[in-house]
Amino acid sequence: MERNLTMIALFAALIAALGLIPKFTLGFGVPITAQSLGVMLCGTVLGAWRGGLAALLFVALVALGLPLLAGGRGGLGVFASPTVGFLVGFPIGAFVTGFIMDQWRSAPVGLAAGVSAVLGGILVVYAFGIFGMMMTLNKTLVEATLLVQAFIPGDLIKAVLAGFITSGLAKARPASLLSRS
Amino acid sequence: MISLTSPVETRAHGWPAGAKLGALCLATLLLFGVEEPVWQILFCAGMLLLYALPGRPFLRAGLGRLWMLWPFVGLILLWHVLTDDAEAGLVIALRMITAVGLANLVTMTTKLTDMMGVVHWLAAPLRRFGLRTRSLELAVALVVRFTPVLAAKGQMLSLAWRARSRRRAGWRVVMPFTVLAIDDAEHVAEALRARGGL
Numbered sequence: 044m045e046r047n048l049t050m051i052a053l054f055a056a057l058i059a060a061l062g063l064i065p066k067f068t069l070g071f072g073v074p075i076t077a078q079s080l081g082v083m084l085c086g087t088v089l090g091a092w093r094g095g096l097a098a099l100l101f102v103a104l105v106a107l108g109l110p111l112l113a114g115g116r117g118g119l120g121v122f123a124s125p126t127v128g129f130l131v132g133f134p135i136g137a138f139v140t141g142f143i144m145d146q147w148r149s150a151p152v153g154l155a156a157g158v159s160a161v162l163g164g165i166l167v168v169y170a171f172g173i174f175g176m177m178m179t180l181n182k183t184l185v186e187a188t189l190l191v192q193a194f195i196p197g198d199l200i201k202a203v204l205a206g207f208i209t210s211g212l213a214k215a216r217p218a219s220l221l222s223r224s
Numbered sequence: 225m226i227s228l229t230s231p232v233e234t235r236a237h238g239w240p241a242g243a244k245l246g247a248l249c250l251a252t253l254l255l256f257g258v259e260e261p262v263w264q265i266l267f268c269a270g271m272l273l274l275y276a277l278p279g280r281p282f283l284r285a286g287l288g289r290l291w292m293l294w295p296f297v298g299l300i301l302l303w304h305v306l307t308d309d310a311e312a313g314l315v316i317a318l319r320m321i322t323a324v325g326l327a328n329l330v331t332m333t334t335k336l337t338d339m340m341g342v343v344h345w346l347a348a349p350l351r352r353f354g355l356r357t358r359s360l361e362l363a364v365a366l367v368v369r370f371t372p373v374l375a376a377k378g379q380m381l382s383l384a385w386r387a388r389s390r391r392r393a394g395w396r397v398v399m400p401f402t403v404l405a406i407d408d409a410e411h412v413a414e415a416l417r418a419r420g421g422l
Binding site: 120 | 248292296312323328330332363371374378402405412417
């Protein structure tokens with residue numbers, strides 16, 4: 044019980060701390076932050092429930108007014124801005140990532156983590172993100188998808204990194220890889 | 225830990241947080257229900273007036289936070305001018321600015337403890353079903369405490385990397401960084417158990 048609580052809290056803090064790492068820019072000028080990598084890691088390391096709760100805790104603290112998003116953003120204003128869908132999608136994305144990780148035990152850790160990060164951390168999160176853009180900017184599905192597609196290559200790179208990092212963690216701290224315990 | 229509450233003490237700081245949140249919900253619903261540009265301009269002007277009332281430093285801080293919207297405003301206006309529908313673009317952009325502005329206003333005038341009070345109140349039905357919400361409050365405190373701790377440890381990792389390599393650390397420090405977070409979580413869990421647990 045205590046371990047579940049501290050793991051959830053520390054991974055929420057990890058997502059926040061990853062937002063403080065300076066962003067690096069992709070070849071064609073799109074900035075990417077490590078924050079969504081943190082969301083993917085919640086799922087691949089903590090599993091469905093704990094990972095989803097960690098991301099939910101992070102989002103809740105942003106709503107309460109802590110500047111935890113990359114660039115020191117936060118507060119209720121973020122939930123009225125066009126990027127609201129991505130934020131709402133974080134907990135569900137982490138949950139789906141962890142769920143696939145839980146289910147697909149026959150695959151090697153790195154591969155399973157990479158694939159579940161693509162499905163949960165990109166597919167699910169973008170589904171919510173695009174829906175949020177459709178609502179706030181009054182755009183159609185195709186138009187909203189067009190607006191966010193520039194960020195997909197960066198997130199694919201992050202999903203691959205999530206795979207490598209999770210397989211590294213499986214060697215360094217096998218007992219703490221709760222998604223496979 | 226820095227919070228987004230404004231250091232400029234306004235009259236709204238004393239209002240109950242629940243009432244401010246309720247009013248914000250109603251105002252946002254209203255904003256999305258009105259399509260006439262005249263009304264949207266009036267709403268936006270009203271929002272700016274609210275920022276101007278507590279004085280210049282408050283206004284400047286508020287506008288600074290709205291500045292993050294400019295890529296979206298620019299994109300929407302350009303899009304709608306190109307598709308010959310500038311009026312709709314104006315409505316969408318104004319509505320977005322007003323909605324974000326009002327929400328930021330609530331955040332700027334409400335302390336974290338007051339927000340936690342609302343969460344505590346909202347969680348009351350859960351307590352009736354026997355769920356202990358104390359662990360939720362402990363989790364919030366842990367995140368607030370450990371975010372700067374982890375950030376400092378991440379900084380140390382990048383410095384250590386730089387001491388050994390001429391290249392920038394980049395993503396390679398994320399793996400040891402996550403190990404540190406996991407170890408901290410295990411230690412804190414042990415410490416909690418040693419003090420009688422949850």
